[in-house]
Amino acid sequence: MARRFRGESDHKVDAKGRVSIPASFRRVIESCDPEWTEGLPPRLILVYGGATRDYIEGFTIEAMDEVDEKISRFPRGSAKRKALERLYSAQAVEITVDETGRIVLPAKLREKIGLEGMARFIASGDTFEIWKPEADEATIDALDEEGFDPDLDPSAYLDGDLD
Template identity: 30%
Template sequence: MFRGLQSINLDAKGRLAIPTKYREPLAELCGARLVATIDTEERCLLIYPVNEWEEIQKKIEALPSFNPAARRIQRLLIGHATDLELDGSGRVLLPQPLREYAGLEKEVVLMGQGKKLELWSKTMWESRRDEYLEVVSQPDQLPDELQSLSL
């Protein structure tokens, strides 16, 4: 559902304007209700339609709570999960703690990742993208499944 990369400016209150091409599908899919949480591997945010997030949350909750690694993931992902709703102008308000975690200021990048979106600081994304391009140019660094893919 989500693909592509959009450069967007957050407003002074920390609101993100969801691109027009996503608004109608989101309204139909999840009543324009989203969930944002942190990415535990990168300093960015993950934004899910609420119905997609609920499936993920069930899986996270089912992890064994006596396993310390599982508890950390539960605390980080569910603990930071925040409900968002598009306002009449197609914007969502991103809470300050989430913006701080991802280093989001004015210029951000919203990236489609299939069933979810990622939200990055523009400068952080550009730096990370360049690092990724270095690794991708080294075929021995790619999984076998990707090496057999023809683009």
């Protein structure tokens, strides 16, 4: 099983779209890029597509290989396969992490989620998300309203027995 992302943090985005990746995230990206070796820049995939996405999703190379494998199981030309290929292939970019631990977020991606000034990196298991901090805070409020019973310890949901 691939290493997993943990934690969240805010990072400054400069005028050229450069932003530092959290150091712990970089270790996961490196370990999950089969072509990475010391001295080479590790690669990742940023998925920005989908009208309902308010964030950019970061995939390691290994995680994206798993997604591509799942997509290839659908019949070629099927509507579901076309939709998934559109989201995970066409509306995605391969990015490299530079020697200082930064990536450049293309203007198209920053504009899609209204990102300027600060970016929030949030671990999501084998992927991570990049949010405009204000948009992330709104989704946290929505989760609190509809996701968990506020009087119940969230660990009770880990066994999957509660709806």
